[in-house]
Amino acid sequence: MKMKTMLSIALVLAFSGTAAAKRFETDVAIEHAAGDLIPSTLVTAKAAAMPGMNLETEVVRFSWVLPLDQKITAQQPFVRESKEYWTRVPAAELATGTTLHTTAKGALIRLSPVSGEAKSVQPISADDIVIHAQGKAIQGRAAMANAADDAELKMAGTDFPDGTMAFQLRDDLGFGAMTLAMPKAASDYLVHVYEPNSAEVLKLTMDRIVASHGQTYSVFAEFNDDQLVDSIDGIVSAPNGASFNLDFKRATDGRYVAEVTHDALAGVGPGLWEVHAFAAAKSASVQRDAKTAFSSSIPRAQLGAGAKVVHNDDGSLSMSFKLRVAAESRFEVRGTLYGIDNGKLRPAAQASTAAMLKPGNGILELVFDAETMAKAGIRGPYQLRDLTLVDQADLSTVELHRAGLRVARER
Amino acid sequence: MHKLLACITLALAAFTAHANTGVAFVHGTGKQTNALADYWTSENVNSIRQGLPNSANYTVINCDFTKYMWHSAAAGCLAGQLSTFISSKGITDLVILTHSNGGNVMRWIMSNPTYDSRYPNIISKIRWVNALAPSSAGTPLADAVMNGNVFESALGWLMGYKSDAVRMQQSSWMATYNANNLFGTAGRPALPKGFWSVVGTDVDSSPFDSDSYCGGYPENLGLETTQNWLNSCSDGFLNCTSQAAAGKVWFYDTSRMAGGEPLSHNQSRRKCFGLDVILRNDI
Numbered sequence: 001m002k003m004k005t006m007l008s009i010a011l012v013l014a015f016s017g018t019a020a021a022k023r024f025e026t027d028v029a030i031e032h033a034a035g036d037l038i039p040s041t042l043v044t045a046k047a048a049a050m051p052g053m054n055l056e057t058e059v060v061r062f063s064w065v066l067p068l069d070q071k072i073t074a075q076q077p078f079v080r081e082s083k084e085y086w087t088r089v090p091a092a093e094l095a096t097g098t099t100l101h102t103t104a105k106g107a108l109i110r111l112s113p114v115s116g117e118a119k120s121v122q123p124i125s126a127d128d129i130v131i132h133a134q135g136k137a138i139q140g141r142a143a144m145a146n147a148a149d150d151a152e153l154k155m156a157g158t159d160f161p162d163g164t165m166a167f168q169l170r171d172d173l174g175f176g177a178m179t180l181a182m183p184k185a186a187s188d189y190l191v192h193v194y195e196p197n198s199a200e201v202l203k204l205t206m207d208r209i210v211a212s213h214g215q216t217y218s219v220f221a222e223f224n225d226d227q228l229v230d231s232i233d234g235i236v237s238a239p240n241g242a243s244f245n246l247d248f249k250r251a252t253d254g255r256y257v258a259e260v261t262h263d264a265l266a267g268v269g270p271g272l273w274e275v276h277a278f279a280a281a282k283s284a285s286v287q288r289d290a291k292t293a294f295s296s297s298i299p300r301a302q303l304g305a306g307a308k309v310v311h312n313d314d315g316s317l318s319m320s321f322k323l324r325v326a327a328e329s330r331f332e333v334r335g336t337l338y339g340i341d342n343g344k345l346r347p348a349a350q351a352s353t354a355a356m357l358k359p360g361n362g363i364l365e366l367v368f369d370a371e372t373m374a375k376a377g378i379r380g381p382y383q384l385r386d387l388t389l390v391d392q393a394d395l396s397t398v399e400l401h402r403a404g405l406r407v408a409r410e411r
Numbered sequence: 412m413h414k415l416l417a418c419i420t421l422a423l424a425a426f427t428a429h430a431n432t433g434v435a436f437v438h439g440t441g442k443q444t445n446a447l448a449d450y451w452t453s454e455n456v457n458s459i460r461q462g463l464p465n466s467a468n469y470t471v472i473n474c475d476f477t478k479y480m481w482h483s484a485a486a487g488c489l490a491g492q493l494s495t496f497i498s499s500k501g502i503t504d505l506v507i508l509t510h511s512n513g514g515n516v517m518r519w520i521m522s523n524p525t526y527d528s529r530y531p532n533i534i535s536k537i538r539w540v541n542a543l544a545p546s547s548a549g550t551p552l553a554d555a556v557m558n559g560n561v562f563e564s565a566l567g568w569l570m571g572y573k574s575d576a577v578r579m580q581q582s583s584w585m586a587t588y589n590a591n592n593l594f595g596t597a598g599r600p601a602l603p604k605g606f607w608s609v610v611g612t613d614v615d616s617s618p619f620d621s622d623s624y625c626g627g628y629p630e631n632l633g634l635e636t637t638q639n640w641l642n643s644c645s646d647g648f649l650n651c652t653s654q655a656a657a658g659k660v661w662f663y664d665t666s667r668m669a670g671g672e673p674l675s676h677n678q679s680r681r682k683c684f685g686l687d688v689i690l691r692n693d694i
Contacts, residue, residue, distance in 0.1 A: 052482035062524035062531050064603035073598030075590035078583045108639050110555070148636030155627075156637045157440070157648055157676065159556050159577050168639050192555065194640065209590050270479060271575065272584055291554070293583040295591050332525055336600055350600045354525035392526055395481065397591055 020312035020370070029306040030387065031403040035074055038399060039299030041214045042326035043265070044359070047300065047393040050270045055330050055393060056354070061365075063351035063372040070347045072336055072386065074402065079205040082290035084194040085278075088114065091188055097132060097181035100191070101285050104175050104198035106145065110166040114188040123150045124165045124182065131169070132179035145170045161190075177285070193287070200224060202288035204277050210397045211273070212297045213264035218257055219246060221277045221290070226254025230284060234277040236260060238267020238296075246275070264296045268394075272296070297396035300327040301357065303389055307366075309407050315370040319384060319405065323362040330356050332390040333364040335404055339378025347385070348376040354392055382407040430504035432538075433468035434460060434694055435493060439511030439546075439680070440576045442475040450510075455682040459508070462691035470496040476512055477574035480519040481526070485576075489516055490529045497536050505536040506694050510680040511648070512576055514545025514606070515585075515593075518657060521602045522594040539605035540658070541690060544679040547596065547608070547657035549585030550649050551640045553577050585653075595657040606658025609686070611646025612665055613673035614638055625683040626675065634675050648676035 032038075049055075089098045100109070111124065131143040141147060147167035153160050160166075180191065200223075207218040219236075223229045234246035244266075246258040256277075267273060272293040279288045304322035311317055321333050332354035336347050353366050366384075368376070387404035390397055436456060438446045447456055451471060460469040474488035496502060509517050517540055524530045557578055578584065595602040614634045634647025644651035651663070664674040668684035679686065 052478055052484055052487070054483050054487060056525075056527050058528040060525035060528050060531065062534070062603075066601050070601055071598060072600065075598060078586035080583060146636055146639070152636060156634045158552050158637055159574065166636060166639075194555070196639070209587060271578060272587055274583075291583065293581070293587050295587055347600070350594075350603075352523075352525045392523075395592055 020314040020316050022310050023313045024311040026309050026408050027306055028309050028405045028407060030303065030401050030405060032401065033403040036401050037210055037212060037297075037397060039212050039297075039302055041299065042302060042324070043213060043298050043300055044326045046327045047298065047329055047391065048268060050394065053270075053393070055356070057356055059353070059355040061351070061353045061367050061369075063349060063368045065349055065372055065375045066336070066347050068346075068377070072347050075209060077206045077209050077294070078292050079203055080290045080292045082202045082204065082288050083196065083198045083200065084192065085287035085289045086190060086192050087287070089189050089191050091185045094180070094182050094185040094189055097130075097179040098191070099177055100180050100193055101177055101287055102169075102175040102193065102195060103200045103286055104195050105171040105173075106168055106195075106197050107175070108166065108168045108194040108196065109180065110160070110164060110192040110194075111182070112161040112190045112192070113163040114190060123163050124184070125149055126165070126167060128182050128184055129165070129167070130181040130183070131173065132181065133173045138173070143170060143173060144168060200281070200286045200288065202277065202279050202290045204275065204290035204292050206275065206292065206294055208294065210295045210297050210400075211262040211264070212299060212398075213262055216259055216261045217294075218259050219248075219275050219277075221248060221256040221279065222254070223279060223281055223288070227281065229256070229279045229281040232256050232277060232279040234258060234275065237274045237276065239269030239271040239273065240267050241269075242267045246277070248277070262296065264298045267296065268298070295396060297398055298391070298394065299398045300329050300391055301325040301331050301362070301389065301398060303333075303387075303399055303401075307405055309405070312370075315373045317368040317373055317382070317407075319366045321364050321366065323357065323364060323389070325357045325359050325362045328356070328358050330354055330392040331362070331364060331398075332392050333366050333388070334390065335366060335384040335387040337368055337376070337378075338383040338385055339376065339380060341378045345383065346378065348378040349373070354390075380407065380409040431465075431468065431501050432463055432504040432506065432694060433470070433496065433500055433502035434463060434506045434508060435469070435496060436471045437489065437507060437509040437513035437517055438472060438474075438476065439509075439513045440476050440574070440580070442477050443473045446473050447471040451680055452682065455680070455687050458682055458687040459690045459694070462694035468500050468502065472513075474516075476516060477576050479575045479579055480516045481523070482575070485516050486519050487527070490520060490527055490533060493533050494529050497533065502536055504538050505533075506538050507540045508543065508690060509540060509545060510543045511676065512546050512580060514540070514542040514547060514608075514657070515580070517542070518547070518593050518595060518602065518606065521604060521606070522592065524603065534603050537604040539607060541661065541693060542606055542608045542658065544611050544646055544649055544654050544674070544676055545608050545657060546580050546649050546653055547585070547655075548589065548650075548653035549580045549582040550653060551582060552637055552648060553580040554582055555640055557581050589656070593657075597656070602658065607661035608654055608658055609661055609674070609679060610651050610654040610663045611649070611674035611676060611679050612644050612651055612663055614645075614647040614675040615673060626678040626681040634677060646674060646676040646679065
């Protein structure tokens with residue numbers, strides 16, 4: 001670690017932007033560690049204003065004390081474990097009967113009329129449904145362990161499309177291929193089959209939580225602990241509605257992997273990006289769809305190599321970060337302060353500072369105020385970990401340094 | 412026990428400082444214009460606010476929580492109404508009651524104090540947040556609603572507009588926000604003020620059980636069905652794990668409700684089984 005240390009003198013106060021007198025000042029380099037997020041390119045185009053987002057213009061600083069039992073761990077990408085699939089069934093096919101594949105007892109089935117026609121579709125009830133299973137045709141509630149119509153689902157606070165009907169199959173119907181019929185079907189329906197009791201699972205995850213523009217990310221799909229599937233397809237969908245096909249290839253560990261170079265500029269919009277996978281297995285007797293989400297980042301600024309750390313006379317601790325700013329935005333720097341307590345290093349305080357910065361060189365000063373430092377219950381040497389640069393205009397994490405800074409003890 | 416210790420500490424501090432205590436009711440998903448009547452019910456709010464030294468020091472928030480949590484109509488609106496309440500009543504000690512997605516909007520404010528210059532003053536006044544059935548880790552029901560929608564969108568279908576709040580409360584989305592934009596979940600820094608969740612564990616909808624009728628029988632009937640999408644421990648809308656994902660669990664319903672009754676997702680915002688008295692006594 002490269003570190004330049006110097007004692008400050010009262011004269012420095014005249015040039016200081018902070019109210020407190022400087023007692024000790026050091027220049028500290030940012031450390032790098034596995035799992036860091038570092039932009040590979042900076043985008044000079046200003047972020048488009050998101051709907052409902054009024055960017056603050058004032059400089060705002062805040063710090064607080066963390067509890068004694070605070071544990072900080074590296075966050076992991078979400079892993080979807082799917083036991084479900086969706087299929088669109090034309091009206092004529094549903095009227096006479098469509099084949100559904102189930103792999104366990106007690107499947108939950110939902111029918112929603114396809115939009116556009118939904119308003120004109122009459123609500124359906126359990127009595128409109130006929131299930132053909134084990135050589136028998138069973139009508140309505142006789143086939144269902146329970147059922148809820150459109151009104152009941154809405155009363156429960158769910159936001160299913162108008163005209164939706166959901167029911168759970170009775171266990172004594174068994175599982176396997178069965179026929180779902182709705183003789184009065186007058187429109188296409190989306191049929192959702194969820195099998196809570198099934199052992200057939202498609203897992204979907206990624207190698208990161210944040211995808212930075214221009215960098216390559218991996219998507220991993222895994223069926224029943226690396227079994228073969230008949231087919232697997234997928235797409236990435238962006239907040240603006242754009243979608244991009246995924247090309248899954250079977251890896252040596254049995255997982256299916258797709259690699260994508262992230263074009264964040266092609267999908268700008270509020271919300272997250274999503275990854276979808278659609279798989280069939282065991283001669284199409286198993287159908288599974290899975291989805292997960294990730295955050296997209298368009299880097300418009302980057303942290304410099306280090307920070308100037310100042311211990312002030314009032315007990316506060318401030319850290320000034322230089323930034324290279326490519327496009328104007330409101331940037332935030334945040335981090336977790338660790339210090340020594342009873343001979344052990346522990347996370348004790350959190351701080352955040354945000355300000356509007358124009359293109360060029362900018363500075364953000366992270367301050368752990370005197371009250372926070374007094375209550376934190378730690379002493380130096382300190383470390384600032386999970387040093388994060390956020391663009392508040394699109395809420396994206398631009399940069400993350402898990403190891404952050406090591407701050408020398410005062411002299 | 413943790414909350415008891417925090418309570419004693421804060422009560423002593425409040426007594427010393429002659430705190431002016433207030434309570435704010437923050438609703439869940441939806442666009443509310445009269446949440447007092449339509450969401451919380453007057454009998455519930457009036458019961459809870461009796462715990463205040465000055466029972467007039469309360470506000471019922473009405474915002475548009477169909478939007479993403481950070482939206483000006485969501486967190487922006489909430490910050491505006493809380494700021495007005497704090498300044499007009501001179502509140503120095505604020506207890507916030509949230510229900511469902513209201514917990515996420517409140518957590519946005521507490522996790523992102525520099526996003527809006529009004530946030531630090533609000534946070535500084537908060538004693539703690541009592542989060543009733545918060546959707547901190549989302550719900551598979553939002554996935555069920557949106558998966559169909561997104562699946563269809565991907566294929567060029569359109570199934571009608573779904574609110575951004577529903578989109579946001581999908582399990583994978585909340586996991587991403589929790590890892591990136593929000594604090595208070597496992598392995599993440601704690602929020603600047605306490606976030607105490609009340610967890611609903613089951614739905615009772617037997618027509619022969621009078622408890623099924625508290626909060627509205629039809630609502631509970633629907634929750635019994637939606638529970639099929641969820642784990643064995645759920646309030647009909649949220650898994651217990653989601654309700655317990657952020658902050659600390661204050662209590663699980665059956666441990667404190669009269670008769671050991673569970674609280675369905677609908678009942679945790681109503682005057683059911685003595686919940687109002689527990690909340691009143693916590694102010």
